[in-house]
Amino acid sequence: MAQSDKQARQSVDQAKDFVIESIGETMDLYGVTRSIGNLYGTMYFEDSMTLDEMREKLQMSKPSMSTGVKKLQEYDIVKQSFRRGSRKQTFVAEKNFFNFFNKFFTKKLEREYTLNLSAIAESQPILEDVMNDENVSEEIREDAREIYNQLENSKAYFHWLEQLVEGIRNGKIFECFPPPEQDESK
Template identity: 60%
Template sequence: MVRSDNYKKQLDQAKDIVINGIGETMDLYGINRSVGNLYGTMVFEGSMTLDEMREQLQMSKPSMSAGVKKLQEYDIVKQQFTRGSRKQHFIAEKDFFIFFNNFFSRKWDREISINMDSVKDAEVLLQKIIDADDVDEETKEEAIIIYTQLEDYKVYYEWLSNISNAIKTGEIYKYFPIPERRNQ
């Protein structure tokens, strides 16, 4: 029985290592580490309630609820109907390719939207400076240089939009196919 307990501890340790890695990775991409740990925990579980999540992660119920909502925004956690239970149950997306599609395309789409709106607003102001008759030459030249830079930024965001769309449609897998699962 002692050996079985030791294996159980090693199993939990292995899961904790991966959960920590997922939490750290999501933190790199702007998702709070505790929310990343929540997602990592859910990857190894079936359906979980907020109370079960709170118990496993020692976080408050409001924090759990906010974390689950954040993960639902990316469609990487979904609410699941459980017959006979009054509590809400949630399940994590376990396919990391679907996770990749949902998470990164939404992040990139947001980046594109924010920055393209900024570029358009800035271009309106810059164009007024460029077209003005009473502007000094140095200011006008700087406005032209910045306007040209912004045109280059638009090319980048068009490219990023194409990548995001290729991910959403699955076209990216024609160029970067999902590797075959390795036999164990």
């Protein structure tokens, strides 16, 4: 390899590393460890990878790689793939960030509204019991009423979030916020 090719390869690798690092940091913001984010970022630039290839590139243990891949598969942003002539499992990352957004965020947001609506459903009957108990002071019953009403009002947000997730899944969000046209020749 000529010296200029060697320097060019280093520049290309450095550019990829900047993006991998930013993907890792971004996913960390949303509750996925930075190392798993770096794994996704690394896979983003590859056609497909085995666990051994991932381990070699990221200098992580094979169990860590396996755990990371499983987590990414839970979000449906990494899939197992077939590589002719290899008996090892290979994996490929979602390359389209609009699809990534759809798969990753719908799972996160769905968990948010499910957990919170469930907690509200458990809490409100308890509060109703307190509100209706004549043996409890008016001060505590009023406190229970305020909390009950606060929870009741918060349901609007969680139902809106549920609709947002459905809008992301069925693509209606892209009618309001269409993705820009992409030039495939670049």
